[in-house]
Amino acid sequence: MDITQHTPTVFSTTDNKQVEKHLSLNKVGHALHWLVPEFRSVSFSDKVKTAARQLGFASPAVVQSMYIFKQPGIGGEVTPHKDCTFLSTEPQSCIGLWFALEDVTLENGCLWYIPGSQKTPTSRRFIRNDDKSGDLTCFTAPPDPVDAAKYVALPVKKGTLVLIDGQVDHKSERNCSPHSRHIYTFHVIERHNTLWDPRNWLQPTPAMPFTGLYENEL
Numbered sequence: 001m002d003i004t005q006h007t008p009t010v011f012s013t014t015d016n017k018q019v020e021k022h023l024s025l026n027k028v029g030h031a032l033h034w035l036v037p038e039f040r041s042v043s044f045s046d047k048v049k050t051a052a053r054q055l056g057f058a059s060p061a062v063v064q065s066m067y068i069f070k071q072p073g074i075g076g077e078v079t080p081h082k083d084c085t086f087l088s089t090e091p092q093s094c095i096g097l098w099f100a101l102e103d104v105t106l107e108n109g110c111l112w113y114i115p116g117s118q119k120t121p122t123s124r125r126f127i128r129n130d131d132k133s134g135d136l137t138c139f140t141a142p143p144d145p146v147d148a149a150k151y152v153a154l155p156v157k158k159g160t161l162v163l164i165d166g167q168v169d170h171k172s173e174r175n176c177s178p179h180s181r182h183i184y185t186f187h188v189i190e191r192h193n194t195l196w197d198p199r200n201w202l203q204p205t206p207a208m209p210f211t212g213l214y215e216n217e218l
């Protein structure tokens with residue numbers, strides 16, 4: 001989809017600022033790694049496969065991907081979470097590969113994380129809601145209490161790859177600066193000797209299976 005081909009439209013945002021449609025996008029997901037050749041070639045590149053081997057993955061699959069724009073002035077926060085809340089396996093195995101496509105600073109909404117927090121498991125899950133009369137998805141529990149003072153900022157230069165342990169607490173703030181913060185991120189899980197949680201909000205389908213990282217050549 002090339003939204004720049006659409007007639008630019010002016011939107012009001014919650015801050016009562018007006019921006020063109022293509023500058024108001026928050027994120028695009030969740031199958032860029034498969035459907036968009038440019039993202040596919042990065043996600044299934046030899047460098048990524050080598051990184052996965054070095055991390056000890058035996059049979060990794062890419063389960064989802066996102067482009068997050070964090071637009072100047074209006075880019076929203078990403079609230080504190082562990083990725084395993086959304087992409088749970090038993091045992092946990094998720095790793096995020098987060099690529100800075102621009103310089104990422106304190107001002108434009110860098111990642112923050114709590115060192116060591118990957119050692120504290122969570123039972124909080126984001127699942128498909130069995131109650132069909134309500135929302136399609138829901139959390140199984142409120143956020144776990146964490147000491148907000150323990151968050152450490154992670155400003156990085158354009159081109160940096162950040163590996164995010166699926167159990168580490170992380171977040172990012174709003175972007176109130178005049179500079180965008182574009183990133184590409186995708187998540188890999190281990191299939192060997194693990195079980196994908198059947199309650200996860202995201203489930204593979206015949207049309208969109210979880211794609212094996214090592215098996216897929218460019």
Ligand SMILES: O=C(O)CCC(=O)C(=O)O
Pocket residue numbers: 068078083096098110111164170171172183185186
């Ligand atoms: O880019 C961000 O602000 C958060 C991204 C994230 O949570 C992730 O890649 O797991």
Ligand SMILES: [Fe+2]
Pocket residue numbers: 081082083096170
């Ligand atoms: Fe995350």
